[in-house]
Amino acid sequence: DVKVTQSSRYLVKRTGEKVFLECVQDMDHENMFWYRQDPGLGLRLIYFSYDVKMKEKGDIPEGYSVSREKKERFSLILESASTNQTSMYLCASRRDTTYGYTFGSGTRLTVV
Amino acid sequence: GENVEQHPSTLSVQEGDSAVIKCTYSDSASNYFPWYKQELGKRPQLIIDIRSNVGEKKDQRIAVTLNKTAKHFSLHITETQPEDSAVYFCAAYLHNYGQNFVFGPGTRLSVLP
Numbered sequence: 001d002v003k004v005t006q007s008s009r010y011l012v013k014r015t016g017e018k019v020f021l022e023c024v025q026d027m028d029h030e031n032m033f034w035y036r037q038d039p040g041l042g043l044r045l046i047y048f049s050y051d052v053k054m055k056e057k058g059d060i061p062e063g064y065s066v067s068r069e070k071k072e073r074f075s076l077i078l079e080s081a082s083t084n085q086t087s088m089y090l091c092a093s094r095r096d097t098t099y100g101y102t103f104g105s106g107t108r109l110t111v112v
Numbered sequence: 113g114e115n116v117e118q119h120p121s122t123l124s125v126q127e128g129d130s131a132v133i134k135c136t137y138s139d140s141a142s143n144y145f146p147w148y149k150q151e152l153g154k155r156p157q158l159i160i161d162i163r164s165n166v167g168e169k170k171d172q173r174i175a176v177t178l179n180k181t182a183k184h185f186s187l188h189i190t191e192t193q194p195e196d197s198a199v200y201f202c203a204a205y206l207h208n209y210g211q212n213f214v215f216g217p218g219t220r221l222s223v224l225p
Contacts, residue, residue, distance in 0.1 A: 033212070042217040043156075043201065058212075090155065097205070100146040101213065103155040 003027075004104040006091050011109045019078040021107050023091030030096050032074035034058075034066065037088040037106070046089075049074055081111045116204050118216030125192050126224050133219045135202035136184040144205040145185045146213070147176060151198045159200075160187070192223045 007022040025032065034046040035058075045058030047066040055066050063085060067075045074093075078085055088108050092101035118135045125131050135145075146161035162169045162176045162185065169176050173192075178185040185204075189196055199220050203213040 040217070043215040045212065048212060098144065100144075100158045100161055100203075101148075101156075103148075103157070105155045 004091055004093050004102050006089075006104040006107050008107050009105065011107055013078075013081050013109065013111050015082060015111055017078075017081050017111075019081050019109065019111075021076040021078075021089055021091075021109070023074045023076070023093075023104055024072050025074075025093040025102070026072065027093070027095070027102075028071065029093040029102075030071075031094045032068065033092040033094075033101065034064075034074065034076045035090045035092065036060070037090055043090065046076065078109075081109075083111050085109065086111045116202060116214045116216040118202050118219055120219060121217065122220045122222070124222045124224060127192060127194060129192055131187075131189045131192055131196070131221055131223075133187045133200055133202070133221070134184060135186070135204070135216050136182075137204040137206075137214075138183070139204065139206045140180075140183065142183075142204045142206055145176070145178060146203050147187050148201040148203065148215075149198045150201065150218075156201060189221075192221075194223050194225055197221060197223045 004025045013019050033048040035043045044060050046064050049055050049068040065077045088106050090106045091104040094101050116137050143164035148156035149159045150156040160176050162178050173190050175188045199218045201218050202216040
């Protein structure tokens with residue numbers, strides 16, 4: 001089974017802090033994704049990466065950046081956390097464009 | 113832009129009854145349609161998928177149908193059980209969306225005992 005591991009299940013941060021959310025997958029998948037999930041809004045794509053050191057903006061990249069220095073790891077960075085970034089963050093990976101996603105367990109981030 | 117619509121947003125059925133969730137998509141080039149189930153507090157998990165070269169796929173109590181002409185696809189759950197209660201998301205693979213998936217907004221299914 002493919003495992004997608006997110007480092008934190010719950011996180012509480014203060015407004016203005018720099019926040020790192022880590023995601024690691026163990027099946028040599030090419031593609032990795034960061035989504036946020038909010039009630040009534042479904043899953044919204046923040047950033048994605050198709051290869052090491054490659055990144056592309058999704059639908060809502062403002063206030064976020066990403067890093068993919070190694071194939072297995074895709075990090076989401078909140079440069080200066082704000083309360084409207086309180087959300088569930090889901091990482092996902094897939095082998096390539098012909099496959100579905102495998103999701104991580106999610107990180108519930110609260111910004112106070 | 114490209115989007116995926118999903119209906120209904122909530123669905124309550126009696127245990128043993130069938131449930132149907134419908135999605136429509138806008139990109140006629142879409143060729144892969146997965147369905148995800150997300151139980152409360154857990155990650156979305158792929159439960160069934162269908163590619164555009166078939167019209168129907170079944171896996172025990174769940175099935176998915178695809179109508180490419182009308183650009184819609186549906187999830188069918190028969191003999192529902194309480195453990196089927198979850199949020200279900202459809203998705204469509206969109207070539208015009210960076211070759212990514214666009215998700216529907218989700219359907220909260222409640223199976224009443």
